[in-house]
Amino acid sequence: MPFINERLSANQTSIDKARYEKPTTDNTVARQSRFHFKPEDVMNALRTNIIGQDDVLSSVEEMLYLVKADFGIKHRPLAVNLFLGPTGVGKTETVKIIAKSILGSTDNFCRIDMNTLAQEHYAASLTGAPPGYVGSKEGHSLFDSDAIKGSFSKPGIVLFDELEKASTEVIRALLNVLDTGHLVLSSGTHEIDFSNCLIFMTSNIGVKELNAHRAAQNKGIKKWLGGNTIDEKSHLKQALQKKFDPEFLNRIDRILSYDYLSDEFLDKILDVELEKLNLRLKAKNATLELDETARQQLYTYYDEEYGARNLAQHIRVKLEPLVAREILKDDQSTQFIIKYVDDKFSISPDINT
Ligand SMILES: Nc1ncnc2c1ncn2[C@@H]1O[C@H](COP(=O)(O)OP(=O)(O)O)[C@@H](O)[C@H]1O
Numbered sequence: 211m212p213f214i215n216e217r218l219s220a221n222q223t224s225i226d227k228a229r230y231e232k233p234t235t236d237n238t239v240a241r242q243s244r245f246h247f248k249p250e251d252v253m254n255a256l257r258t259n260i261i262g263q264d265d266v267l268s269s270v271e272e273m274l275y276l277v278k279a280d281f282g283i284k285h286r287p288l289a290v291n292l293f294l295g296p297t298g299v300g301k302t303e304t305v306k307i308i309a310k311s312i313l314g315s316t317d318n319f320c321r322i323d324m325n326t327l328a329q330e331h332y333a334a335s336l337t338g339a340p341p342g343y344v345g346s347k348e349g350h351s352l353f354d355s356d357a358i359k360g361s362f363s364k365p366g367i368v369l370f371d372e373l374e375k376a377s378t379e380v381i382r383a384l385l386n387v388l389d390t391g392h393l394v395l396s397s398g399t400h401e402i403d404f405s406n407c408l409i410f411m412t413s414n415i416g417v418k419e420l421n422a423h424r425a426a427q428n429k430g431i432k433k434w435l436g437g438n439t440i441d442e443k444s445h446l447k448q449a450l451q452k453k454f455d456p457e458f459l460n461r462i463d464r465i466l467s468y469d470y471l472s473d474e475f476l477d478k479i480l481d482v483e484l485e486k487l488n489l490r491l492k493a494k495n496a497t498l499e500l501d502e503t504a505r506q507q508l509y510t511y512y513d514e515e516y517g518a519r520n521l522a523q524h525i526r527v528k529l530e531p532l533v534a535r536e537i538l539k540d541d542q543s544t545q546f547i548i549k550y551v552d553d554k555f556s557i558s559p560d561i562n563t
């Protein structure tokens with residue numbers, strides 16, 4: 211009964227709205243948040259899926275409670291976060307999981323690739339190309355204003371990916387957004403409201419040097435970046451400060467550095483990836499396990515420089531085709547196991563279960 215459900219939920223929202231707007235002395239009512247998401251649920255999803263980034267997740271947890279409590283400054287975004295760190299360590303995935311938990315789908319948030327925005331005609335729409343200039347309206351197509359605006363009971367979510375690619379002009383426009391909570395596209399006809407929005411930005415600024423440092427260290431070269439030990443997190447922050455004005459950085463609530471994913475987390479990350487695959491296989495009434503030989507082989511593909519992305523890709527390229535063959539066969543097997551023998555992966559029905 212989708213229609214009835216919609217009506218019920220609309221009613222609930224207007225009840226909530228009335229409560230929210232009516233001044234009251236009753237604490238239980240006054241303190242009820244207009245936001246329907248539960249920080250606990252979001253954190254459960256994050257802690258299950260994002261491995262090895264406990265410090266970052268603790269800060270994200272604080273943010274979620276702050277947003278839910280809803281006493282932030284009006285006309286400013288609900289929260290402004292910048293995620294720093296190497297590739298494939300969970301920066302984008304964190305935003306996707308938050309979007310999924312709060313909005314019900316990873317498709318409901320607005321993702322702006324700063325690389326795309328760096329193209330002149332898009333940037334022009336932000337930074338004041340004269341009306342009529344080709345592309346002066348195109349920024350509108352880049353920004354999904356509904357996803358950014360959110361709704362009464364749900365925050366909007368926007369992700370500015372690869373911040374380091376943005377031009378000075380675009381950063382200036384962004385600074386304005388962080389300050390005032392809205393953006394007027396230079397066509398003058400479109401205004402985008404960020405005041406009910408969680409803003410996330412990601413950057414791998416400074417990571418190149420860290421990678422070089424780590425590579426040198428692995429080869430035993432110790433005189434790099436001032437010796438054997440560098441504080442990676444403060445290196446990233448320094449690189450950030452070199453690139454962006456304090457004016458801009460001061461408007462960011464949280465600057466969080468993701469760690470490289472070290473070997474100790476591989477087991478868990480593999481479990482997470484397998485879990486995701488099994489969720490998809492459920493629709494085909496099949497489940498997959500890996501034996502120890504297969505796990506060990508997958509670990510050999512892992513490269514810290516590329517993070518978990520690499521592991522996920524190998525599962526897709528090397529294991530999924532084997533599963534595909536198996537489930538297209540006519541026999542009724544539902545449980546499969548993959549091993550690595552004689553230099554190759556092989557799949558068979560799991561007879562032990
Ligand atoms: N910390 C992590 N824990 C579990 N899986 C991860 C983690 N980091 C990355 N992954 C996996 O790698 C993929 C790419 O990660 P992503 O968040 O997009 O990387 P980036 O940090 O470059 O934004 C994810 O879809 C996920 O499958």
Ligand SMILES: [Mg+2]
Pocket residue numbers: 301302303371412
């Ligand atoms: Mg990313």
